[in-house]
Amino acid sequence: MDDSITIEIVSPDLLRDGAPAHEIVVTLPTFRRPEHLLKTLDSLAAQKTARRFAVIVMENDAAGREGLGAAGPLFSAGTIEGLVLVAHERGNCAAYNAGWQTALARFPAMQHLLVIDDDEWAGADWIDRLVATAEREDADFVGAPQCPVFEAGATESVRRHPVFTAPYTRTGPVPILYSSGNVLIRRRVLEAMGPPFLDTAFNFIGGGDSDFYARCRRRGFRFAWCQEAPVCETTPARRTEFSWLQARSLRNGAISALIERRADASPSGRLKILAKSLGLLALSPWRFLKLAARTRSPMIGLYPIHVAIGRLMAEFGKVNEQYRRPEQN
Template sequence: AILQFPNFRHLLVIDDDEIADPQWLERMCLAAETLGADIVGGPQVPVFADPAHARWADHPVFAPPYRETGRVPALYSSGNLLVGRNVLIAMGPPFLDLRFNFMGGGDSDFLSRSVQKGFVLGWCAEAKVLETVPARRIEADWIRARSLRNGVISTLVEKKKRAGTPMAGAKVLLKSLALLAASPFRGLIRLARTRSPAIAIYPVHVALGRVLAEFGYANEQYRQPEKN
C-alpha cells in the first residue's frame, strides 16, 4: 500500500468493535501535526452492555493511560492509533511479532520498538472511539486474567527491549520482583484514592504477571474468543 499510494501519510487503526467519533480522523491527523508526533494514540471509551457496569470505566483495564493531549513516553494499544508513513517504512515488515498473536501485546511491542528507533509518541484526548464492552468482561475472572496478561506482556516487551545488553534478563527479573514487593503499597494508595478493591488489586496482578512470565506463564486469552 505504501508503494501504491505515494501520497499516503498516515495509517489510522481502530478495532472492529469500536465506533469512531465523527471528528476522530481530523483530530488524530491534527494532533500528529501540532505535536510533531510520528505515532498518536487516543482514548478507547468503554460502552458497557449493561449501564449498571459504568462504574468500571475507571478500572485500569478499561481507562485510558492519559487524560490530556500532548507528547507521551509510551503507548500500549493499537485500538485507537495513528502511525506515520515514516514509521512504517523504517520498521518494515513483519510489523508485528507473531509470538504475541494469541496473547495480545504485538502492538505494545511494535510501539516499544518504534520508541527505540527514536520516533515521537503523542496522545490526543479529544480523538475518542467508543468500545463495546460485553458483560462477560466485567466478571472478576476476566479482569484478573487481563491484568495478569498485562504483566506478562510488560515482561516480554521489556526483555526484547533490553536484548543484547549486559545482564538484561537479571535486570528485568529484579525490576519485576521490586514491582511485586511494592505492589501492596501501591494498591493501598489506590484503595485510599478510589475506594475500589478491584482497582487497588490491579498493580498486584500486573506485578505477579511480570514474575510469572519468567516461568513461562502466558495467558493466551485470544485462543478462546468466545470467552474474551
Template sequence: MSQISTGLPEDVDTTPDASRAWVAISPALDPSIEIVVCIPSFRRPQHLRQTLESLAGQCTGRRFAVVIVENDALRTESVPVAAEFLASGKFPGLCVVEPRQGNCHAINAAFETALATFPAATDFLMIDDDEIASPDWLELMVSAAETTGADVVGGPVLPNFDDALKRGLRRHPAFAPAYDSSGPVPVIYGCGNCLIRRPVFARVGAPAFDLRFNFLGGGDTDFFYRCRRLGMGFHWVSEATINETVPQSRTSLSWLITRGLRIGAINYHVQRKATPTAWSRIRLGLKLFAALPLSLTYAVRAFLAERKPSIAMHPMTVAVGGALAAIGIEPQPYKASKIVS
C-alpha cells in the same frame, strides 16, 4: 495483481502477501489516496458494521480509503459486511483474508496491504472492529500529525459497557485512557486509536508487529516502545475519541484478573527484548519478583482512592503476570479454538 511500488527501502517487504485473498474491493480504487484506515476483524460482523458506519459519517473533506482484514478464514463473517460497504461507494477500499490466525498477523496484514496498495499514502490510522469513531476523529488525528510533526498520534478509547452497572469500571486501568489532555507524550500503548506516519514502518522494519505477541497481545505496546527507542515523537489528541463496545464477558472478575496477568506478561516480554545481556536479564528477573510485595502497597493505595476491589487488585495481578511470564506461564487470549493455518 502486479507489485506496487511503495517508496520504502528494499529491505522492508510491503508487497501483498500471496496467501492473502482479496475478497472485496470498491469500484474505484485510487492509489493516490493519502490516508488509509486499517481495520483488523475477527468474528464480530455486527460490530464491524457499526465501525464502518462511523467511518462513513466522518466530518472531513479529506479523501481516505479503508483496508479491512478478515482474520477468520474458516467463517469469513466479516466479508459480506465489508463487501456491502465497499460496493456502496461510501468510501473506497478493499478487504483481504489473512489465513494465519492471530492478532499480530491481522494487524500486519492490514498495514502491509495498505502500504503496498496506496503508495502515495502518508498517514495510516487504525481502529478495531468493536469500536466507533467520533465524527471528527479522522480530521483531528490527521491535523495533529500535520501540525505537530509527530511520528505517531494516539487518542482515547472510551468504554461503552453493555452492562450499565459496570460503568464504575471506567476508571479501571484496563479501560481508562493513558492520558487526560492533548499534547506531546512519551509513548502510547495501544493501536485501537492511532495514526502512524509512513516513514515509521521503514525505520521499525518488518514485520511491524512482532509475531511473538500474536496470541498474548501486546504487539502494539512492543511496536510503540520500539518506536520510542528509535527516537520517534508521540502526540496525544484527547478530543479524537473512539468508543469501544465492552460486552459483559469482559467485565467479569475472571476477565479482569486475566487482563492484569496479560499486561504483566506483555510488560515482561517488552522489557525482555531490551535486555541483550545475561546480567541485564537477571536484573529484570529480580525486578519482577521484587515487584510482588510492592504491588500490595500499590493495591492498598488504589483501594483507598477508588474503594473498588476490582481496581485495587490490578497492581497485584500485573506483578504476578510478569513473574509468571518470566518462568514461561502466560495467558493467550487471541488464540481461537479453531485456527486455520
C-alpha cells in the same frame, strides 16, 4: 503481495485508478463481528473531512469470512473506497501486518495510516483531529482514547478499573503509546521499520502493538496524544467479570516483562528484569492498600498485585493467551 494475504474485493474507484491519491488509509481488522463491523464502517462513511481516505478491512477468519460477507457489498458498490482482504494467518498481529503491508503497497500517496478496531466506532471528526494533531506536533504516532461503553449492570469499580483507563488525558507530546485500537501512524514509520511490523509471537496474548512502539521509540520516533479524537468501544458483560479483569491484569504484567526482556536479553538484563519483578511483587501489598483506599475499591486495588504476579509468571514462560479463545474475550 505476501501469500498469506488475499485481496478479495476492491472498490470501483481503485480499479479505475492505478495509483490512488489517498493520503489517508484507515485499517480495520475484523474477526467474527460482522454486525459491529458494519457499525464501525458506518462511522467511517460519516466522516466529515475534505481529506480523501480509503479503508482496508482485514478479515482474519479465513474459514468463516463473516466480515468479508458483511463489508463486501459496501466496497463493491463504491459506498466505501478501499478494499477487503483476507489475512490467512490467525492472530491480531498478523491481521495488522496484512493491512499495513497492503496500505504501503497499494497506496503510494498515503502519508497517514489510521487504525480502528471492529468493536469501535468513531465520531465524525475523528480523522481530521488525529491528522491535525500529527501535523501540529510533528508526531510519528498519535494515540487517542478508547472509551468503553458498558452493558447495563457494570459497577463503578469496573468502570474505573485500570484496564479500561486511558494512559493520558491531555493533548500533546507523550513518551509512548500502549494500544493500537485508536492510533495514527505516519508512513515514514512503516517504511523505516519494515514488515513484519508487529511480532506475531504476540498474536494471541496481545502486546504486539506495545512491543512495536517500544522498538520505534528506540529508533527515535515521536509520540503524541489527541484527547479530542476518542472512539467508543463496545464492552460486553464478559469483560466486567472479575475473572476477565484478573486475566487481563496478569496479561498486562506479563507483556511488560516480555517487552523489557526483548529490549535487553543479556544475562545481566534478564537479572535486572527479574529483580524488578520481585521488587514490584514485594511492594504490591502496600500499593494495593493505597490504591484500594484511594478508589474505595478492593478490586481496583488488586491491579498492582496482579500485574506483579503476571510479570513473574512471564519469567517462567507462563503467559495467558487471552485472544486464543475469542468467545471468552
